[in-house]
Amino acid sequence: MKSFDAIVIGGGQAGPFLAARMVEKGMKVALIERKFLGGTCVNAGCMPTKTLVASARAAYVARNSAVYGVNIPGEIAIDMKVVRARAETVTMNARNGLIGWFAGMDGMTVIYGHARFEDPKTVSVNGETLTAPRIFLNVGARPVIPDLPGINDIDYLTSTSIIHLDTLPRHLAVIGGSYIGLEFAQMYRRFGAEVSVIEHGPKLASREDEDISDAIADVLRSEGIDIHTGVSDIAFARSSDGITVATDSARIDASHVLIATGRKPNTDDLGLDAAGVISDKHGYITVDDRLATNVDGIWALGDCNGHGAFTHTSYNDFEIAAANLLDGADRKLSSRILAYALYIDPPLGRVGMTEKQARASGRKIMISTRPMSRVGRANERGETKGFMKVIADAETKKILGAAILGIEGDEVIHGIIDAMNAGTTYPALQWSVPIHPTVSELIPTVLGDLKPV
Incomplete structure (x- = not known):
């Protein structure tokens, strides 16, 4: 020993x-x-x-x-x-x-x-x-492989194996509409594959507020990704030129299937x-x-x-x-204040509570949103999809959470992350003088628009 x-x-x-x-x-x-x-x-x-x-x-x-x-x-x-x-x-x-x-x-x-x-x-x-x-x-x-009809009869991909592909799928069917699946969906659409996303729940990225989930879906649909939500039945079968994915509402002729249903x-x-x-x-x-x-x-x-x-x-x-x-x-x-990002393009930066969680907490809350189309840097770059959203406690003036879906959202969110970890109230941040032109310069503006709901 x-x-x-x-x-x-x-x-x-x-x-x-x-x-x-x-x-x-x-x-x-x-x-x-x-x-x-x-x-x-x-x-x-x-x-x-x-x-x-x-x-x-x-x-x-x-x-x-x-x-x-x-x-x-x-x-x-x-x-x-x-x-x-x-x-x-x-x-x-x-x-x-x-x-x-x-x-x-x-x-x-x-x-x-x-x-x-x-x-x-x-x-x-x-x-x-x-x-x-x-x-x-x-x-x-490691990836979870759900027990779905026909899954053992096909050669499916996981988030581990798909990174080793050196050929372009004709049509990639992504099973699971959460963070991992969505990143691969947009990635392979941009490489040139046809892509379908199949999600059991009613929304993509179900952890997020509905307005964020809807905006994510809009981004992906705008690039030609076919999205199926609320799918209750999925079955697989080999076909002459790939894999047939049959759901309760659609039949997809795929060349490759990515299983992205969790870990x-x-x-x-x-x-x-x-x-x-x-x-x-x-x-x-x-x-x-x-x-x-x-x-x-x-x-x-x-x-x-x-x-x-x-x-x-x-x-x-x-x-x-x-x-x-x-x-x-x-x-x-x-x-620890939880923060994370979804690396579609534009990315989503997230920290703290969602609006749903803040409302459920019983606090009196304030919310502010701003479309990226009203951000100078986004217009200059020609990338105006998405929006900013901040939730604050109306009594303590502390920021409870934020979501920035838009150009450089994964970087901009760190201004909010740092403020939350420091316990800074949102009125204090309103007096900062950010650099122009940046996306981050809109943080004081978004905070200044916080209103009770």
């Missing part, structure tokens, strides 16, 4: 950085990863997909260049092999950077293999047994029972406000604890754990 000061299971965006901090403190740490360092973000999520989004936008701008007085003769051709290779290069650079970083650390042992608990202080991997007083789980999540934590094969670690009915590990499980000496970080399925929330889990365990701080999960 090999002994360590700490064992980290999973090489995502929380565990490895915590392992590095512990090594800096002179600890002996084992980092166990079953496949690739970097987790979903580096290998199958943010980095490769946003690289693909950038290629798709380049195609879109080229096709629409005449609007700006730039004439490109001939047809805009897409080389999917180059597109794929570019995304793979970004991934490999990041992954190899992590490999090199950890290889240079005295006290860090990286083990590739599948770890399972033998007891609360012991795990087995590759036939070896390791023990440590502290064990951190950062095992991530589930990679906790079902860790031997949690042997350690006595409790998880909920969906497999998410139960943690307290400091990310500790019910078992002393075991923590769960990142996607597997159900408190955020984003790279930045996973990294923040690392920050919380490191501050509390190594720096004598008392940071709490409940202090």
Whole structure:
């Protein structure tokens, strides 16, 4: 049996950085990863997909260049092999950077293999047994494959496998109208594929307010994406030239099918029972406000604890754990204000409560909206789709949440994120003097238009 000061299971965006901090403190740490360092973000999520989004936008701008007085003769051709290779290069650079970083650390042992608990202080991997007083789980999540008629008879894609495509689908059917599915839908439409989105719920991106969901649908429809919502029945069958997707309202002749119906934590094969670690009915590990499980000496970080399925929330889990365990701080999960983005074009930046959540809280609220068509920078760039929306507490004057669907919305939202984390009231922000011409300069204007509802 090999002994360590700490064992980290999973090489995502929380565990490895915590392992590095512990090594800096002179600890002996084992980092166990079953496949690739970097987790979903580096290998199958943010980095490769946003690289693909950038290629798709380049195609879109080229096709629409005449609007700006730039004439490109001939047809805009897409080389999917180059597109794929570019995304793979970004991934490999990041992954190899992590490999090199950890290889240079005295006290860090990286083990590739599948770890399972033998007891609360012991795990087995590759036939070896390791023990440590502290064990951190950062095992991530994977795509959910729903039990739909005919699904096992077709070759379907997931968010993990689609990034390796080096040919252009004739017609991509996206099953699931939430964040992952919508990004791939617009991306492949811009590459030149026909695209259909099939969503069980009544709206796309159902977490958002209805006005935001409707605006997202308008953006996608304007680019020729076929959207089907409120679909109750879906079945698949092989056809002579691809896959038939049959619903209660449509029949789609697809060449490729992307299943984007959610993700589930990679906790079902860790031997949690042997350690006595409790998880909920969906497999998410139960943690307290400091990310500790019910078992002393075991923590769960990142996607597997159900408190955020984003790279930045996973990294923040690392920050919380490191501050509390190594720096004598008392940071709490409940202090985190959730923010995220949807990377369609234009993007959606979101923070805090939706209007629906704010109304349900019983607060007296104020709301302000402004169409992007009334933003100078958006008009100058010729990108006026979407709108800004801010919700505030009428009594405390604190900002409760915001949504910015529009040009640079994923960047502009940080002005609101920072204000909310600082506890700044919205009247204070009204007196800031922003730079012109920018999209962010409209934040004081939108705040000044807040009205009770």
